[in-house]
Amino acid sequence: MIDLSGKSALVTGGARGIGKAICLKLAAQGADIAFVDVGRAEVAEATVAEIQALGRKAVYIPADVTDPEACVKAVATAVEAFGKVDILVNNAGITRDDLIMRMPIDDWKKVLEVNLFGAFYMIKAVVRPMLKAHSGRIVNMSSVSGQAGQMGQANYSSSKAGLIGLTKATAREVASRGITCNAVAPGFIVTELTKDLPEALQDQIKTATPLGHFGTVDDIANAVTFLASDEAAYITGQVLAVDGGLVMM
Numbered sequence: 001m002i003d004l005s006g007k008s009a010l011v012t013g014g015a016r017g018i019g020k021a022i023c024l025k026l027a028a029q030g031a032d033i034a035f036v037d038v039g040r041a042e043v044a045e046a047t048v049a050e051i052q053a054l055g056r057k058a059v060y061i062p063a064d065v066t067d068p069e070a071c072v073k074a075v076a077t078a079v080e081a082f083g084k085v086d087i088l089v090n091n092a093g094i095t096r097d098d099l100i101m102r103m104p105i106d107d108w109k110k111v112l113e114v115n116l117f118g119a120f121y122m123i124k125a126v127v128r129p130m131l132k133a134h135s136g137r138i139v140n141m142s143s144v145s146g147q148a149g150q151m152g153q154a155n156y157s158s159s160k161a162g163l164i165g166l167t168k169a170t171a172r173e174v175a176s177r178g179i180t181c182n183a184v185a186p187g188f189i190v191t192e193l194t195k196d197l198p199e200a201l202q203d204q205i206k207t208a209t210p211l212g213h214f215g216t217v218d219d220i221a222n223a224v225t226f227l228a229s230d231e232a233a234y235i236t237g238q239v240l241a242v243d244g245g246l247v248m249m
């Protein structure tokens with residue numbers, strides 16, 4: 001069984017959805033949790049209470065990953081609380097879907113800033129303490145949209161494909177110090193982010209998914225927890241698709 005006792009994790013976008021499931025799963029396996037989020041404070045406080053109910057420490061850091069200074073402070077806050085950050089999960093992400101012709105430039109920039117730049121800022125901030133510790137696990141949340149491209153998601157697909165490049169470059173840079181960096185590429189998971197997708201598109205995705213159904217937040221949390229564990233020590237620079245077989249590369 002995966003044992004994360006004595007480890008501490010920092011998760012971005014941890015207040016709800018997939019990020020919350022990751023916080024709870026890592027905590028259930030023994031890790032203390034700090035998480036960053038820009039959403040409503042009461043949603044984050046409820047997540048804090050659920051982590052604490054599992055007997056683990058929980059620190060909510062209200063911060064925006066598009067602010068590089070805030071990312072440095074978030075890592076410092078986690079190190080202050082737990083003495084170290086063993087696991088970083090770059091999960092915060094947004095969509096602003098539109099066809100390229102109609103996509104406002106601001107929506108193109110915003111999605112790149114949150115999904116890709118935010119992950120880079122967090123990695124940049126966490127790498128120093130991890131290098132000093134000669135260990136660490138970094139997991140980036142990509143998407144099938146970054147692997148295969150998705151109509152109406154030029155910004156989102158670009159950001160998620162960019163995360164795959166960032167994952168591989170980071171993996172090469174930090175490998176000699178015992179740090180791994182991997183990505184998870186979820187398929188369609190029912191959360192606040194996806195619940196408003198047109199029904200026709202949802203049916204289309206379900207039909208194209210060999211396993212024939214959508215995934216759950218726990219499916220993603222299980223994969224992240226594995227990549228964050230000692231059991232995944234010899235895996236780095238990889239993209240683990242958790243998508244019911246939707247994209248086979």
Ligand SMILES: NC(=O)c1ccc[n+]([C@@H]2O[C@H](COP(=O)([O-])OP(=O)(O)OC[C@H]3O[C@@H](n4cnc5c(N)ncnc54)[C@H](O)[C@@H]3O)[C@@H](O)[C@H]2O)c1
Binds near residue numbers: 016038143189190193
């Ligand atoms: N739901 C899916 O089907 C699916 C599929 C593939 C990939 N993903 C990815 O999984 C991740 C989580 O998605 P979700 O479905 O749980 O979404 P969600 O919208 O339910 O949760 C995202 C969380 O990130 C937070 N967040 C957004 N912008 C932020 C910022 N600038 N700084 C800090 N926190 C921020 C939000 O407040 C929210 O709590 C995203 O990166 C998303 O792209 C989701």
